[in-house]
Amino acid sequence: MQPAIMMKNIKKVYPDGVIALRGVSLEVMPGEIHGLLGENGAGKTTLMRILYGEIKPSSGEIWVFGRKVSFRGPWDAIKAGIGMVYQKFALVQSFTVMDNIMLSVSSINRKATYSDVANSAKRLMKKTGLEVPLDAVVEDLPVGIQQRVEILKTLLRNAKVLILDEPTSVLTPVEAEELFKTLKSLREMGIVVIFITHKLKEVMEVTDRITVLRKGRVVGTVKTSETTPAELAKMMVGREVFLKIERPPAIAGNTVLKVKDVWVKDDRGLDAVRGVTLEVREGEILGIAGVQGNGQTELAEAVAGLRPVAKGKIYVGDIDVTDKPTSFRYRIGLAYVPDSRSVGLVMDMNITENVILTNLLSVLSRYRKIRWGYAREVAHRVVKGFDVITPSLSAPIKYLSGGNQQKVMVGREIVREPKAFVVAEPTHGLDVGATEFIRKTLASLKTKGKAIMLISTDLDEILQLSDRIAVMYEGKVMAVGPASEFTLERLGLLMGGVSGE
Amino acid sequence: MSKEVRIRYAHYLTIVLELAISAVTGFMAGAIILWSLGYNPWYIYGIMISMGISNPDYLLSKATPLLLTGLAFSVPMLAGVFNIGGEGQLYIGAITSLVIAYYTGNAVLALLGGFLAGAALGGAIGALKAFRDVNEVVSAIMLNWILYFSILYLIVDKLYNPLMPQQSVPVPPSAQIGIIPFPGGGIHGIFFIAVVAALVTHYLIYYTDLGYVLRVSGLSPKSASYAGFNPKKSIVYSMIIGGGLAGLGGALLIQGYVHSIDTTMSTLYGLGFLGIGVGLLGWNNPLGIILSSVFFAMLIIGGEMVELTAGAPPELADTIIGIIVIALALPYAYKILINYVRRWRERI
Numbered sequence: 001m002q003p004a005i006m007m008k009n010i011k012k013v014y015p016d017g018v019i020a021l022r023g024v025s026l027e028v029m030p031g032e033i034h035g036l037l038g039e040n041g042a043g044k045t046t047l048m049r050i051l052y053g054e055i056k057p058s059s060g061e062i063w064v065f066g067r068k069v070s071f072r073g074p075w076d077a078i079k080a081g082i083g084m085v086y087q088k089f090a091l092v093q094s095f096t097v098m099d100n101i102m103l104s105v106s107s108i109n110r111k112a113t114y115s116d117v118a119n120s121a122k123r124l125m126k127k128t129g130l131e132v133p134l135d136a137v138v139e140d141l142p143v144g145i146q147q148r149v150e151i152l153k154t155l156l157r158n159a160k161v162l163i164l165d166e167p168t169s170v171l172t173p174v175e176a177e178e179l180f181k182t183l184k185s186l187r188e189m190g191i192v193v194i195f196i197t198h199k200l201k202e203v204m205e206v207t208d209r210i211t212v213l214r215k216g217r218v219v220g221t222v223k224t225s226e227t228t229p230a231e232l233a234k235m236m237v238g239r240e241v242f243l244k245i246e247r248p249p250a251i252a253g254n255t256v257l258k259v260k261d262v263w264v265k266d267d268r269g270l271d272a273v274r275g276v277t278l279e280v281r282e283g284e285i286l287g288i289a290g291v292q293g294n295g296q297t298e299l300a301e302a303v304a305g306l307r308p309v310a311k312g313k314i315y316v317g318d319i320d321v322t323d324k325p326t327s328f329r330y331r332i333g334l335a336y337v338p339d340s341r342s343v344g345l346v347m348d349m350n351i352t353e354n355v356i357l358t359n360l361l362s363v364l365s366r367y368r369k370i371r372w373g374y375a376r377e378v379a380h381r382v383v384k385g386f387d388v389i390t391p392s393l394s395a396p397i398k399y400l401s402g403g404n405q406q407k408v409m410v411g412r413e414i415v416r417e418p419k420a421f422v423v424a425e426p427t428h429g430l431d432v433g434a435t436e437f438i439r440k441t442l443a444s445l446k447t448k449g450k451a452i453m454l455i456s457t458d459l460d461e462i463l464q465l466s467d468r469i470a471v472m473y474e475g476k477v478m479a480v481g482p483a484s485e486f487t488l489e490r491l492g493l494l495m496g497g498v499s500g501e
Numbered sequence: 502m503s504k505e506v507r508i509r510y511a512h513y514l515t516i517v518l519e520l521a522i523s524a525v526t527g528f529m530a531g532a533i534i535l536w537s538l539g540y541n542p543w544y545i546y547g548i549m550i551s552m553g554i555s556n557p558d559y560l561l562s563k564a565t566p567l568l569l570t571g572l573a574f575s576v577p578m579l580a581g582v583f584n585i586g587g588e589g590q591l592y593i594g595a596i597t598s599l600v601i602a603y604y605t606g607n608a609v610l611a612l613l614g615g616f617l618a619g620a621a622l623g624g625a626i627g628a629l630k631a632f633r634d635v636n637e638v639v640s641a642i643m644l645n646w647i648l649y650f651s652i653l654y655l656i657v658d659k660l661y662n663p664l665m666p667q668q669s670v671p672v673p674p675s676a677q678i679g680i681i682p683f684p685g686g687g688i689h690g691i692f693f694i695a696v697v698a699a700l701v702t703h704y705l706i707y708y709t710d711l712g713y714v715l716r717v718s719g720l721s722p723k724s725a726s727y728a729g730f731n732p733k734k735s736i737v738y739s740m741i742i743g744g745g746l747a748g749l750g751g752a753l754l755i756q757g758y759v760h761s762i763d764t765t766m767s768t769l770y771g772l773g774f775l776g777i778g779v780g781l782l783g784w785n786n787p788l789g790i791i792l793s794s795v796f797f798a799m800l801i802i803g804g805e806m807v808e809l810t811a812g813a814p815p816e817l818a819d820t821i822i823g824i825i826v827i828a829l830a831l832p833y834a835y836k837i838l839i840n841y842v843r844r845w846r847e848r849i
Contacts, residue, residue, distance in 0.1 A: 304727075305729075306726055306727065325729065325731075326726070326727075326728075326729035327729030327730075328729075329729075330729055336727070338727060342721070342723070342724075343721075343723045343724055344724065344727060345721075345724065346717055346720050346721045346724045347720075347721065348720045348721075348840075349716075349717070349720065353713075356713070357717065357724065357728045358728055358729075360710055360713065360714075360728070364710055368709055368710050368711070369708055369709055370708055370709060370710060370713060372708075394512075
């Protein structure tokens, strides 16, 4: 049988030299739901955006239904029968469903009339079970229904191949079940579905075959009926032996940071953290592993006081800080290093001004004047102590490399001498040297008796540094225990939502 | 020379170069328009500049309200708020100062009243934005007009001068601000007060925790929240300061220069809007705004003189002023607008 989609030896090198895909081949057969599985940064989305004509591959061939294609843009892909639904929907929020559908159809068929499109939409809804209220305004609809509108829109443009990028990440479990039913009925209609995900349970439930990507390469393609979650997890995370940096033994003392049955909502109002209970003690690193978007960021923000806690309690030392503002938590010894440097740093300010961002109180005079001389001294201490390479303290921080920015962000917290650190993705996007420096710094903080909560999607980092590990999946802690209890394979399973025994 | 100092010099040099290139471009573009309309650009520019500075007392009096409405625009801008309401804040400061001056005859009380009235109005606009998500541009423009007509009503119906019904009651001499004598001349009191206000603002913005928090909130609201600052408070505080400064501008204008408001409002109208140009031209820096307000006043006075001496239509002078100011403010205004749009997208 001729494959519906054939991608041959696709390579993608971005202009800045980042290699996203190192020769990926993919075959998707007609009438199947094909899962595309991999960790963050494995190249799943890049591959699909190439198929959708949105980015051009550096080399490689693409065949759609037996025809070799070279898309100049998504419009070419749409004409060839390929449709894609992103995590972020492309809907005009203040328009009705029908207006949105009309907008999308008229882009490929200018002669389409409103009533024709409405009729074919109704027919398609009946056939697929994708019921949506055509007259409702999009922003009033729940996310699950908005996603249906997106799928409907794509199908009305005669898509034969439907690409879904992490479709369940925005859905509640019930909505996800609905989506799976829809996908199965689409398969009956002969529509090919490519399903991008990192969730093991979902690929096992809904797909026919699975291709696993890791670091820009295909690890393998397997039939869903012939594989197990354990095997998939191994394919997903299995890797060359990594360097073990010296890990000083933990001499854990009193509990410094405690999170008790905490529930937190995300920006959309959905439960992102669902009943998490954790403790971090003096002199230990608690690593929180998990695929991005499983509630870790929301948890960190709740601990720092940047996001309200819907239910539960947070303690720093013995003090209940659940309802206390961020500034109070910092004052009593909490430090937070966020995962995004554009949040932690003011890019248009210079190094001194950025160093005092979280040290403002200590550089104020009695009359609330900023003692700039002393501020520069503190900044100088950070720059010297953490090997920040910069021409001057007056240089805007945006001109520093990512690694040096990260050092400023970590260093200015350390000079405050807090008791507890919440550190999110401290080495994301850094080169090997900077990564090693930051990790060594964290390890040495531990030996100085600090309590550290390390949130990272990088499993190497978690395994290298953590004394105890907690794995988060869909807002819950799947497992928590001493690092020795976790193998790579078990971590992979837990991160994919399978509590392996 | 240390590296530190070299970088600072390079920074200043960039600013000077940018300004020089902008100035040349602006004057050249203006010259082309003048020339194409049959005027001699050198003659017109000559009049504008020489006449503009010929009467320093007039120049500085003219610059005073501009200096304060310039600050009124720039302080909120540094905190990420677009204060287009300097106009209304100037009105309310002017009328409050006039009323207090008329009834008490106390200059200090009148100035204070003008400042507080402006601050209250600015604070209200800021609070609407911070706590009710009302766009500050919309509410400020609406308030500008509400105040415009309310004050007009007051002047025409309640506070008119029985001897000269085309204008309001005057500020009594005891509440007027005159020349402060200095050895070797003197300086107009209102300009002196305005410069002090600018220096205090500069200190507030660059040397106190409040100013630092405002600047962080303006440049990156997310970083402000992360650091434990409250960006909503920053919005309100910046508008209180900005509104107060514009109100003070109105009070100074009334007490130190025009002494009454005419029933066409021509003494007040437009000064708040000009403040936006003054603030941008001064790169939102209080010290820069001192210079830009004087420069602006020079162009305005010079423009009036061009009308009188060269017989050019008033629109011509305005056009030339507009071109020069836009050219000078453009590099900085561009950065500010980009930042404002980015901030709006982030929607704190």
